Structures are given as structure tokens and as C-alpha cells.
Amino acid sequence: MPQLRQITNRCETHELLKRNSVKIARVTIQMRSRKPMKKKSFSFAVPIQQALMSAALLFLSITLCVEAFGDDAAAKQQKCTFQVKAVLGFSNSNAGGAGSLTVEHDLLRFENKKQQVTLVSLASIESVVLSEQNKQVGGVPMTLGKAAVPFGGGRVVSLISHKKYDDIAITYRDQDGGIHGVIYELPAGEGLKLEKLIVSHGMHVGTQVSSNGAADQEISNGSK
Amino acid sequence: MAASNKDVFRVLSVLVLLVAQSFASGRHSGTFNKGSRAWSIGDTKWSVQVEEVESGDVHLDPVFRVAIYEHLLTELERTTYFKDVWRSGDRLADSEGDLLILKVKVNKFDAGSETKRAVTTVAGATKITAEFGLETRRGQTVKKGVVNADVRWFGENMKVTRSLARNIASKIKNSKLPEPDVTRTSARVH
Numbered sequence A: 001m002p003q004l005r006q007i008t009n010r011c012e013t014h015e016l017l018k019r020n021s022v023k024i025a026r027v028t029i030q031m032r033s034r035k036p037m038k039k040k041s042f043s044f045a046v047p048i049q050q051a052l053m054s055a056a057l058l059f060l061s062i063t064l065c066v067e068a069f070g071d072d073a074a075a076k077q078q079k080c081t082f083q084v085k086a087v088l089g090f091s092n093s094n095a096g097g098a099g100s101l102t103v104e105h106d107l108l109r110f111e112n113k114k115q116q117v118t119l120v121s122l123a124s125i126e127s128v129v130l131s132e133q134n135k136q137v138g139g140v141p142m143t144l145g146k147a148a149v150p151f152g153g154g155r156v157v158s159l160i161s162h163k164k165y166d167d168i169a170i171t172y173r174d175q176d177g178g179i180h181g182v183i184y185e186l187p188a189g190e191g192l193k194l195e196k197l198i199v200s201h202g203m204h205v206g207t208q209v210s211s212n213g214a215a216d217q218e219i220s221n222g223s224k
Numbered sequence B: 001m002a003a004s005n006k007d008v009f010r011v012l013s014v015l016v017l018l019v020a021q022s023f024a025s026g027r028h029s030g031t032f033n034k035g036s037r038a039w040s041i042g043d044t045k046w047s048v049q050v051e052e053v054e055s056g057d058v059h060l061d062p063v064f065r066v067a068i069y070e071h072l073l074t075e076l077e078r079t080t081y082f083k084d085v086w087r088s089g090d091r092l093a094d095s096e097g098d099l100l101i102l103k104v105k106v107n108k109f110d111a112g113s114e115t116k117r118a119v120t121t122v123a124g125a126t127k128i129t130a131e132f133g134l135e136t137r138r139g140q141t142v143k144k145g146v147v148n149a150d151v152r153w154f155g156e157n158m159k160v161t162r163s164l165a166r167n168i169a170s171k172i173k174n175s176k177l178p179e180p181d182v183t184r185t186s187a188r189v190h
Helices: A049-077 A139-148 A150-160 A190-199 B002-028 B062-079 B093-096 B114-122 B160-171 B180-189
Strands: A010-013 A026-031 A041-047 A080-086 A097-104 A107-112 A117-121 A125-135 A163-174 A179-187 A203-209 A215-221 B047-050 B085-087 B099-110 B126-135 B143-151
Touching: A010 A080, A010 B099, A026 A179, A041 B114, A080 A107, A080 A190, A080 B062, A080 B126, A107 B126, A117 B126, A117 B180, A125 B062, A125 B114, A150 B093, A150 B114, A163 B114, A179 B062, B047 B062, B062 B085, B062 B099, B062 B160, B143 B160
Parallel strands: B047 B085, B047 B099
Antiparallel strands: A010 A026, A026 A041, A080 A097, A080 A179, A097 A107, A107 A117, A125 A163, A125 A215, A163 A179, A203 A215, B099 B126, B126 B143
């Protein structure tokens, strides 16, 4: 019996030659030895239904693995922070105060730069509304500067000195049942991430038409 | 000369006392005091509960709806016209005797654009029209009206929500509301 130094298994899976014309998939295994051996090849036929079933099972197992690892990733990312600007709503934070909004476990935590912390239970949230807005940058100094530019040059500056941002309005009930509304301003695109994060904590998403005719998403608490 | 000065002070003090008494008697008799613009019967005032803003068929940005609600609470509290300002759904308001419910419905909304305003000056105004109604618990309308607000020159679109809330609060503040007891009595009769 010849000693085999190198055995190379090469599996060649022939794809279906023509659609609806070939019913089987062929698998060929070639074995090579030092001396040229007589090429042994054999093939077996697998019914197409069995092949599809195995592929489906493989896909299912991969999906389950991804789900399992995804849960771990979600657990690691339970604490997510967004840099926001509180437009209005919270009584203990100045309107327009910048700060960080954190979603951790079942709490929405806002902390402004004066270290004032406001906690809102996610279970008490009634709705979350996301809206895309547009505004001029620079505030009053920029406005005065544009007005000072001769020959209407300030108007041209206005064409480019605007930015898009997301407004997210959250309504929730306090301990006595009173409805509060808070509005946060986020950089464009961040609002959607925050919305998705809140959705991942068990909120249902509704659709509401905005003033521009575009569909804004409204998230309402499923527990209600 | 010193005696004459003393006489002047005496006359002034009497005048001040008389004016103070007249103001005080006016308040206790239940008249509308234009100085403070607060309607008070004895020491009681109405309390108000602000309901969530309705937009009906109008395509109002939901964020604006929340902003109007919050600004209304702030502006009404700032007027000191009402004894208490309650949020919608607050259970503590149930124990309030003389409670009015403020309902606001937006009739018209034009979103506008701040950039358009900055570039053209004349176009891109944000306009809003809303009607409000102050009702008793039994559904009797005490006061209603229509209020407009707009942003025509400078500022963000969101500024219109504060203007609207301020206009509503101002209109309520300048109105003469009936006495709480009278309303309750009439409600019992009907």
C-alpha cells in the first residue's frame, strides 16, 4: 500500500448547471498520493430538497448564534450616552442647557453641565416623537453680522449658514399622573439612534404626519 | 415753616390711607382689579388644568404640540392669574374646588422656514392659529377665543409656540371670568 504524504481533498461542488434543468448537486472528492495514482473519483447525488433543508438548518443555526452574541452586545451597550441640548421641559435644568442624555437599564438620565440630574423612568414614557428641523447658525451675533454686510451679502451667507438637527419630544407621566413634555435637540441623525435605543427597551412605534407632510415616527409605550 | 411741612405730611399720609382703603375695599367686594389684573373673590381664585394640545386635521409637527403645552404651563404660571396651574391628568387637581380646564386646538399651521426668512425677509413666515376654551368640570364654557402667533423676521420656527402660549395667557389674563361660586350654583340649577 503506497504511503501517502500529502492528501489533498478537494471538494468541488457543482452549482446547478441550468435552472430547473438539473435536480442534483454533485460532490467530487479527489485523493492524491506521491506517486501518481489512479485518480479516484466518486460522486454521490443529494436530492435538492435535502440540500435545501441542510442549508436552511445552517442558516438557522447561524441566526441563533448571532442572536446569542447580539444579546451580549446589547447588554454591554445598555448604557448609551447622547450629547443633547434640553430645549424645554425639565424644571430643574435651564432651558437650552447642554448636557448628556443617557439610557441605562430602565432610566432616562439627563445631566446638564451644572451637574443637575433628572431621571425619568422608561416605563413612565408615553410617547417619543422625532422631528427633523433646520435652523440658522450663529445666533444674534451672526444675524447682526449678516445685516452689516453691504449689498445684501448677508442673505447669501444665510443660504449656507444653516444646519439640520433632530428634535426629539418625550412625553411622560409623573407620580401624580400629570403629563410632562421634554424636548431635546440632537445633531442630525442622532435622534434616530436614540429612538431606536428606546424602541429596544420595549416601546412601540407609531406614525404621525409632520407639518411638512413627511411621516414622523411616534413611539408610544406598549405597557399603557 | 416746620409746622407747615408737618401738615403736608399729615395730609399726604391721610391720602395714602384713603387710597389704600379704596383698593382694599374694591378687592373684597369682588371687583376686577385692573392694577393687578387678577380676579379674586375674597381670597379665592380659579385654578386651571391645561389639557394636551389638539391638532385635529392640521398637519402640526408633534414636537410643536408638546412645546405649546409646556409653554402654556409656564406662561399661565407666570401670570399669577390662577391659584394653581395643573398639568393634564394630574390626580391632585381632582380635589381642587374651583377648577377650569383649558383646551387648545390648533386650527391652522404654516411651518415656514428660518432660512427663507433670512434670505428673502418677506417669505417663510411661521404662522399658527389656535382656538382655546376654558371650561368648568361640567363642560360649561367660561371663556373662549381665537389666537394667532407668527415668526416673521428672526428666530427659529419653534419660537412660534412660545408666542402662541403667551398670547393665550395674555388673553385669559385680560378677560373677566365669572365668580367660581356663581358658576357652581348655575351648574347645579342646570
